[in-house]
Amino acid sequence: MxxxxxxxxxxxxxxxxVIGVLTRxxxxxxxxxxxxxxxxxxxxxxxxxxxxxxxxxxxxxASQVGVDGQLFVFFIMVVAAAEVSVGLAIIxxxxxxxxxxxxxFLNRLKN
Amino acid sequence: xxxxxxSALMGVVMMFGGILFQNKSxxxxxxxxxxxxxxxxxxxxxxxxxxxxxxxxxxxxxxRFGLFFNTICFVATLLYVLLSARDMEQVGNNTADYHAxxxxxxxxxxxxxxxxxxxxxFLGVEIMTIPLFILTGSDxxxxxxxxxxxxxxxxxxxxxxxxxxxxxLVYGANGNFNLVPxxxxxxxxxxxxxxxGGMLLIFVAMAFKVSAAxxxxxxxDVYDGAPSVFTSFMATVVKAAGFFAFLRIFxxxxxVFGPTWKIVLSIVIIATLLIGNIxxxxxxxxxxxxxxxxxxxxxxxxxxxxxxNDMAKEGLILYAVAYSLATVGIFAVLIKMKDYTFxxxxxxxxxxxxxxxxxxxxxxxxxxxxxxxxxxAKYFMLAxxxxxxxxxxxxxxxVLFAAVSVYYYFRVIQSMYFKEGQPETAPxxxxxxxxxxxxxxxxxxxxVAPSTVLGWFYF
Numbered sequence: 001m002x003x004x005x006x007x008x009x010x011x012x013x014x015x016x017x018v019i020g021v022l023t024r025x026x027x028x029x030x031x032x033x034x035x036x037x038x039x040x041x042x043x044x045x046x047x048x049x050x051x052x053x054x055x056x057x058x059x060x061x062a063s064q065v066g067v068d069g070q071l072f073v074f075f076i077m078v079v080a081a082a083e084v085s086v087g088l089a090i091i092x093x094x095x096x097x098x099x100x101x102x103x104x105f106l107n108r109l110k111n
Numbered sequence: 112x113x114x115x116x117x118s119a120l121m122g123v124v125m126m127f128g129g130i131l132f133q134n135k136s137x138x139x140x141x142x143x144x145x146x147x148x149x150x151x152x153x154x155x156x157x158x159x160x161x162x163x164x165x166x167x168x169x170x171x172x173x174x175r176f177g178l179f180f181n182t183i184c185f186v187a188t189l190l191y192v193l194l195s196a197r198d199m200e201q202v203g204n205n206t207a208d209y210h211a212x213x214x215x216x217x218x219x220x221x222x223x224x225x226x227x228x229x230x231x232x233f234l235g236v237e238i239m240t241i242p243l244f245i246l247t248g249s250d251x252x253x254x255x256x257x258x259x260x261x262x263x264x265x266x267x268x269x270x271x272x273x274x275x276x277x278x279x280l281v282y283g284a285n286g287n288f289n290l291v292p293x294x295x296x297x298x299x300x301x302x303x304x305x306x307x308g309g310m311l312l313i314f315v316a317m318a319f320k321v322s323a324a325x326x327x328x329x330x331x332d333v334y335d336g337a338p339s340v341f342t343s344f345m346a347t348v349v350k351a352a353g354f355f356a357f358l359r360i361f362x363x364x365x366x367v368f369g370p371t372w373k374i375v376l377s378i379v380i381i382a383t384l385l386i387g388n389i390x391x392x393x394x395x396x397x398x399x400x401x402x403x404x405x406x407x408x409x410x411x412x413x414x415x416x417x418x419x420n421d422m423a424k425e426g427l428i429l430y431a432v433a434y435s436l437a438t439v440g441i442f443a444v445l446i447k448m449k450d451y452t453f454x455x456x457x458x459x460x461x462x463x464x465x466x467x468x469x470x471x472x473x474x475x476x477x478x479x480x481x482x483x484x485x486x487x488a489k490y491f492m493l494a495x496x497x498x499x500x501x502x503x504x505x506x507x508x509x510v511l512f513a514a515v516s517v518y519y520y521f522r523v524i525q526s527m528y529f530k531e532g533q534p535e536t537a538p539x540x541x542x543x544x545x546x547x548x549x550x551x552x553x554x555x556x557x558x559v560a561p562s563t564v565l566g567w568f569y570f
Contacts, residue, residue, distance in 0.1 A: 007283075014276055021269050030265055037272035044279045052286040069282055072230055076275060079237045083271075086244050087264050093248060094257045103261070 006047035013040035027091050027101040031084075038080050045069045045076075112165050112173065113152035114181050114221035121145035122214035129207025139196045142210040146189040149217065153181050169289075170228045176424060177224035179568050180355055183428065184220050184348045187435035188213065191347070194443040194546045195340050202249050202338045209249065212242035213344065220352040223359075229278045229288040232356060236274065236320065239352065240267050243345060247337040259336025266319065266329040274316035280309030291363050302367040310367045313360065314375075321353040323413060324382035327406050331390075334402035342398070343442030346405045351431040354412045358427060361416055376417050377505055383410035384512040391519045398451045400519055401441065404477065407516055408434055411509065414492040418499035425565055426491030432557055432564050433484035437476040440550045443543075444470045449535035456523055457532025465544050466536075467527045469551040476554045478520040479513050484557035489513060491561075 013036055020033030049069025056065035091101055098105050128141050156162045157178040192213070200206050219239025226232045244267065248260025278288070284306035285292055294302065302310075315326065322330040334342045365372050387407030394400040412430055415423040444466055448455050460467040476485035493506045526532075557564055 010279075014272075017272065021265070027261060027265070031268075034265070034268045034272055037269075038275060041272070041275040041279045044276075045282060048279065048283040048286075051283075056286075065286060068230070068288055072233075072278075072282075072288065075230060075234060079234070079241075079271075082237070082241055083264075083268050086241055087268065090244065090248050090257070090260045090264050093251055094261055097252070097254055097257055103265075 003047060003051050006044065010040045010044035010047070013037075013043070025102055025104055027094070027103050030103070031087055031091070035080065035084075038076055042073045042076055045073050112163050112167070112171070113156040113161075114149060114178075114185070115171075115218055115225075116163055116165075117149050117152040118214050118217040118221060121149060122211045122218065125207050125211035125214055129205065129211070132207075135200050135206050138207050138210060139192075142192055142196065142213075143189065145210075145214065146185060146192060149214075150182060150185045150189065153178060153185060153221075157182065170231050171222070171225045172227040173225050175568070177355070177359075180224045180351075180428065180431065181221050182567075183431050183435070184224075184352060185217065187348050187351075187431075187439060188217060188344070190436070190546070190550060191344060191439045194439060194543065194550070195343065195446060197540075197543075198340045198443075198446045202340060203251065205249075209246065209341075212246055215242045216344075216349060220348060223352050223356040226356070226359070227290050229281065229290065232290075232360065233271075233274065233278060235356065236353075237271065239349060240271075240320070243267075243341075243349065246341040246344070247333060249341065250338045253338075255336040256338060259333045262329055262336075263333040266333075270316045270319035270326075273312050273319070277309045277312030277314075277316060280305050280312065282309075284309065290360065292367075307367055310364055317353070317357045317360070318379065321350060321357055321409055321412070322406055323379050323409055324386045324406070325379075327383065327386060327409075330406055331399055331402040334405065335396070335399045339398060339442060339446045342402070343439055343446075346401070346442070347435040347438045350405065350409065351412075351435060354409075354415070354427060354431075358415055358419075358423075362419055365416075365419065373417065373502075376413065377502070380410050380413045380417065380505070381508055383407070383413060384509060388512045388515045388519075392515065394519070395453065396451045397445060397448075397453060397456065397523060401438070401445070404516065404519065405438070407512065408477070410512070411489055411492050414496055414505075414509070417502070417505070418495040420495055420499055422491060422495035422498050425568065426488065426495050428568060429484070429491050429557070429561055429564060430488040433476055433488040433554070436550055436554050436557070437473040437483075437485060440473040440547060440554070441470060441477070443547060444473075447537045447539060447543075449537070453522055453526050454530075454532065456526040456534060457530040459527040459534045459536075462534055463536065463539065466539060466547060469547040470527065471524050472551040472554055474520040474523055476558065478517045480517075482555065482558045484554045484561070486558055487561040 017033045017037035021030050024030050049066045053066030056063035095101055128138055132138055199209050216239055219235050222231055222235030226235055244260055244264045247263050248256055250256035284303045319326040387403050387410055391400050391403035415427040476483035479485040479489040496502055496506055
């Protein structure tokens with residue numbers, strides 16, 4: 001399958017994520033949209049990795065080009081997991097205090 | 112390498128220290144000892160005595176500039192811990208964890224000063240910011256702290272998503288994550304469409320991290336809501352490291368944008384200076400004023416990206432020193448105040464003349480008055496722009512905004528010296544006053560002889 005399809009799919013997912021972050025009011029849903037953005041990146045990295053690898057193998061069968069893209073995906077997953085643990089803790093902490101996860105309540109700092 | 116390993120290990124040591132030692136002063140001493148160890152380890156690598164042998168496979172590269180910048184960040188953290196460690200204990204019961212998180216932030220800082228691959232850039236940024244989310248929200252019962260933590264977290268991870276998309280697009284164009292681009296031969300050494308888009312996204316994400324306009328809107332809320340002790344750390348070491356990383360990428364890759372780069376950057380710089388300075392004028396709370404002024408200072412630091420010559424590097428180092436010293440100092444004073452508004456400072460000069468004098472020196476340095484460190488920091492930044500050629504109008508605009516900044520910094524001085532009042536402060540110990548005096552002396556020393564700092568850079 002040509003790489004274009006993967007790029008379009010990843011871009012669509014990424015845009016859905018960005019639009020969700022900008023328009024939604026529920027902290028958990030915003031958080032899910034951010035995860036969607038990260039996963040769009042994962043998909044794109046894997047697709048590019050395969051593309052570069054395919055091109056390099058055609059020239060040299062033992063080539064390692066493109067492996068680093070897939071490695072990067074694992075790093076993103078690990079960091080995303082770390083972020084989830086911190087982020088959910090923050091959301092729970094807020095829920096305990098205001099009994100809501102709606103970010104419209106976040107206006108105490110605006111004078 | 113020494114700094115990364117030692118700081119990560121010290122973070123773990125501090126976490127276990129929280130279980131082993133109940134006594135808070137023991138923890139404070141442990142943290143100070145760890146920072147001294149960290150500075151020593153980093154200096155050993157800088158001067159080539161001993162480097163822990165690790166095969167980094169080209170992911171990191173250690174140069175004098177980055178290692179020296181590490182030293183500055185660590186010394187600033189040491190001064191910060193010496194000044195404010197007692198106030199950290201006021202925030203909550205988990206003192207050991209706060210120190211541990213600060214060490215983890217320093218791990219991220221030392222990765223950001225030495226990354227040679229976009230993978231390490233991403234990891235450095237994340238290792239630096241994730242502990243900060245926790246520190247921001249550490250005042251668990253305080254709604255403002257909660258709100259700041261959630262905002263910082265959502266904005267931080269949103270900008271991480273943008274950064275990652277940028278990196279993925281650059282990877283698609285080049286097929287590797289090298290900091291120095293290796294472009295396909297059929298492009299004739301030019302950047303492809305994908306790479307330009309990717310670098311644009313990376314630019315936006317980094318502008319988010321260093322709070323340059325128009326991506327600054329989270330900064331005042333987060334700096335205002337976070338416990339003041341941790342705002343002080345966020346506004347100094349972390350911000351300086353963010354700028355270092357910003358400069359490090361775009362030193363290698365700004366050519367992607369061609370001549371558009373300077374135009375875009377000029378707009379960002381002017382918007383940052385404008386929004387930071389003008390909004391700071393209208394603030395009633397000193398803490399919020401300092402948050403906006405940190406945006407304004409970011410505008411000055413962005414000049415290093417504009418000129419990108421050796422003088423800009425020296426300027427960034429001086430700016431990191433001057434800005435860290437002054438901001439840590441003024442926040443240390445602010446933490447001791449009961450009332451954060453300008454009126455809360457009324458009559459401080461009568462009640463606590465030494466503290467008021469030190470605070471005045473810090474504010475003068477932030478405003479960039481000669482004989483303080485801030486003057487030479489601003490001077491080097493602007494001189495580097497002139498040296499890089501053209502754009503005198505940009506320098507003029509920057510000087511005008513520096514003049515605006517004098518207004519809101521001097522309002523604090525005016526309250527302290529020329530207004531009557533009974534300022535309520537937390538008890539000030541002799542050690543605290545001594546440290547404050549030492550920092551004020553350092554600000555003056557760097558302001559009189561900036562070569563004391565810059566000389567180390569070359570020798």
